[in-house]
Amino acid sequence: MQKLLLLGAEAIAQGAIDGGMSGIYAYPGTPSTEITEYVQKNKQAKELKIHSDWSANEKTAMEAALGMSFAGKRAMVCMKHVGLNVAADAFVNAAITGVNGGLIVTVADDPSMHSSQNEQDSRFYAKFAMIPVLEPCNQQEAYEMAFKGFELSEKYRVPVLMRITTRLSHSRSGVVRSEMKTQNLLRLPSDRRQFVLLPSIAKVRYKGLLNSQLGYEQESENSEFNQYFEGENKKIGFIACGIAYNYLLENFPENDIKNPVLKIGQYPIPRKQIEKLLAECEQVIVLEDGYPVVEEMLKGYLANPKIKGRLDGTIPRDGELNPNIVAIALGMENAKDESIAPIVQNRPPAMCPGCGHIDVYKAMNEVLAEFEKGRVFSDIGCYTLGALEPFNAIDSCVDMGASITMAKGAADAGLHPAVAMIGDSTFTHSGMTGLLDAVIENSCITVIISDNSTTGMTGGQNSHAFGRLKEICLGLGVAPEHIREIVPLKKNHELIKQMIREEINYQGVSVIIPSRECIQTAKKKK
Amino acid sequence: MTNNIILAGVGGQGILSIAATIGMAAVKGNLFIKQSEVHGMSQRGGAVQSHLRISDKPIASDLIPMGKADIILSVEPMESLRYVPFLSENGWIVTNTSPFINIENYPELEKVLETIKTRKNHIAIDADKIAKNLGSARSSNIVMLGAASPFLDVPFGDLEEGIRQIFENKGEETVNKNLEALRLGRKFSQENK
Incomplete structure (x- = not known):
């Protein structure tokens, strides 16, 4: 298949188109905007009449996507991280109703607040709503997760959250496409009460969601997006989530990493692999962009000293990760320490002349x-x-x-x-x-x-x-x-x-x- | 082979079209590429950068580590200095000398250029002037790409091909002007290296 040069955001859009999506719903928000724009401009998407008009806000977008799922078709809703706050009511309850057609909720987080008012981590929301998460490390994975995410959603009849960060969303790389799937036909839910969250029904559905958790976990343990790499140096093991995996690899240009590494791209975190890593390593450094979500789970209230990361200062508590921060966490000698000449002045963004x-x-x-x-x-x-x-x-x-x-x-x-x-x-x-x-x-x-x-x-x-x-x-x-x-x-x-x-x-x-x-x-x- | 390039400028100056041309050439040469861009708020007249990495091996990080950039390619002189912590010991600064002044405290240009000249490896070229003399003021970017081309492991012919593709639908004259801009930039660097 042909190789395309795509932004992470565009790779998600192409993956969703090829994965049989019938509609995308969104309100623009950096760094998520380009996902929907790509579908709007895509010739094939137009021919296939894939819905891609903007919504009034993230809540209306989330609800419309849920409606399309109700009707049996595959839908994606996209937003920036703070947009999920707006959509939260629909989002959390969509986990209780579950889905009919596959539903992917794509949320682009902005660690370091390049274009946002906070750096909240959407994986917390997914944990709160108790639904699976996909977190790609590169553009190809972004494509594949969008492509396969609908099936995961339909298999467990639950929305799937796809989490990316600014860096991946706005970085371009080569992507290989898979063969396009056809869209679902209009098909109503077999149980007409599925989407009626009256307390009596919601109680049953909530129990169902709780009972599904084990299945999500097993799915993670067997997922191609979670990989365990053996290593002989068991003094330190690494957990690298999403894009953090790239920053780890960047520090081993000859691919000569000697430590065990667990790469995570699908949540809930894979229990078996986590247990293995913790059992065989003296220390575990958790690398994740955004909040210390995985680290906090593993460290626990009693602060297991084995777990290192953002909470103990191995990595700064806030801000985006990069190869250098990871190098320091690894105890590697870091790059030259040259400062910027004092003559260089700040150049903040400004309203355009004539605005x-x-x-x-x-x-x-x-x-x-x-x-x-x-x-x-x-x-x-x-x-x-x-x-x-x-x-x-x-x-x-x-x-x-x-x-x-x-x-x-x-x-x-x-x-x-x-x-x-x-x-x-x-x-x-x-x-x-x-x-x-x-x-x-x-x-x-x-x-x-x-x-x-x-x-x-x-x-x-x-x-x-x-x-x-x-x-x-x-x-x-x-x-x-x-x-x-x-x-x-x-x-x-x-x-x-x-x-x-x-x-x-x-x-x-x-x-x-x-x-x-x-x-x-x-x-x-x- | 790996080329790590920091593209620098001010939001709206169009560094992304330089990135696109190099990207096209890299894809044509079957190279791996990662190119991280800035969208959103900074695009409104703020300092912007793009990390562009091309290699014959798979590339891990979308960001270039500090001290690992081979080239800082800047379309604005002060902006070229903002990213020196990324430059490798033997790396080159290739910068336009025409300033883009949209802040009140922009430093004295002479001092900016002097600071650039203290760098071991630098090319300082008045791309705006060259483009203007060509009768194609908007091609200043492409002059800069030409100036950086001797430091890229991409065949020059592939860059020319990239220019043809990008400006194809703007007519033959535009294509030719930009090809000329590319060559003039390259010539300057070859003579002043």
């Missing part, structure tokens, strides 16, 4: 200069960069949609003005329900929906808000005279200021919608 958000911030800052600082609640998107110099314009960025609700809470506490700064796509992701809360109580908040008509930070995906922001706000009950639209351009600077000032003075909910297309997407259209 509409800049016009909004300039006007807002001038109006708010009359008040004490600490009145602007913001959100997730390009405009979050308004927290940096030269704007210093915002005082919060927590999660998708939190701008409006935090402004409301602060207003409830008596803060005035309380301004929410949110983007169009973030607004339809998770801002609308918060705005409804504010409307119900007529909270004294000023919401600025800075509309660039796209999902900008992730590269310009379609925004569900496009062309319907005003109607949504009206529908939620915002007074028509307090929904103000304007084009954020230099020539409108005074007008925007006037608008913001008037609406701040209004003792109720108002929404200002400065609307101008993202200059990056506009450039692409040329």
